[in-house]
Amino acid sequence: MEVTGLREGRSPWLLRLSTGAELVLRIGGDRASLATEVAGLRLAGAHGLPVPQLVAADLDRLLVLTTAVPGTSRLSGPPSSARLRAIGAAAAAVHRVPAPPPSPELPVRTQPIGGVDFAALRRAAPVRPLLAEAEAALGRLPVPSSPPVFVHGDLWQGNLLWDGETLTGLVDWDCAGVGPAGVDLGALRCDAATSVGGSAPEEILAGYEQAAGGRFPEVAYWDVVAALATPPTIEWFLDAVRDQGRTDLDQPTMLARRDAFLEAALARL
Structure with a gap:
């Protein structure tokens, strides 16, 4: 063996x-x-x-x-536009699964990677004014009203398997639960922003909305939630994406992209 x-x-x-x-x-x-x-x-x-x-x-x-599901999550460079749209469509497919009542096994989720206290990580690290501004902004706003759906809870490119441009698998369901669809969509958009940049988050959204058959509300709110569900200076997120083959990425690039994504979301709130 x-x-x-x-x-x-x-x-x-x-x-x-x-x-x-x-x-x-x-x-x-x-x-x-x-x-x-x-x-x-x-x-x-x-x-x-x-x-x-x-x-x-x-x-x-x-x-x-x-x-084992066939395919691989590894990439040596940025994904294609077609793949980004297919990722968005995959999230929409997850959200079409009828949501069960919350339970200890599938609890309520309000952020990506629900088991990590990102607020505590921010308190333990040197203050980053942009993150503090984002946290304060969310504190002033009500959570958008939306029907609960089945969420994966940790959707990023490392948890999707591909054979060429064909999606073959969704893996690592240990953060799954029931919550707003924005938990997954925001996570995917933030991942696309940090690992690809440019219009990649909009490609994710376009694929999602096409598959869901309508516009997604409150995108900016969930972008902020997702950006706050990252380590203050990216830290282990960089290790994770490099382990997936993206050795072209470095910490300054991912951090600058995360912050630009968050600044843009705050401007749209």
């Missing part, structure tokens, strides 16, 4: 069996996030989304085993 770490050389692990079959083993983390992974996979798979099939789970031992 051949074993390969899929995230910076670590879990989840791709297991290539002598029979030629491939499985993915997720080890560790915490019981709650693995329970969410299992619940998210089951719901997404039951509604035809391209996700791994659950083979076995032992939440007490922090083990989840799934089938």
Whole structure:
């Protein structure tokens, strides 16, 4: 059996069996996030989304085993416009899944990567005036009223698999839950802004709106939410995107793009 770490050389692990079959083993983390992974996979798979099939789970031992989805998330450079639009359409497909009542396994989500306290990270770091301004702006505004949907909770390019320009899989459902669609759309737009720049966030939005059949409201609000759900100076986000093959990116570039994206969103609030 051949074993390969899929995230910076670590879990989840791709297991290539002598029979030629491939499985993915997720080890560790915490019981709650693995329970969410299992619940998210089951719901997404039951509604035809391209996700791994659950083979076995032992939440007490922090083990989840799934089938492997063909394709790769790795890129050596910026994605095409067609791919960006397909990413937006993929988010719309997730949001068409009927939202279940919130539960411990699929809780209410109000920001991307709900398990991380980004506000605490900002308090522990030197003050960045733009982030403080954004946090204050959100504090003055009501949360936009929108029907709850099934959300992935950590949508970025590293969690989508491709065969050429064809989307083959949506993976890593440990942040899934129920909440506003803007949680996912904002995350994708912020990821496109930091990793691509230019009009990439608008390509994401165009793909989403075309698939959803209408305009998405309150885009600026959810852009701000997503920008605040990033490390203050990008930190481990850079490590994650470089692990996905984007060695053309560096911290100053991603940070400047994040801040420009946030400034533009604040101007539209």
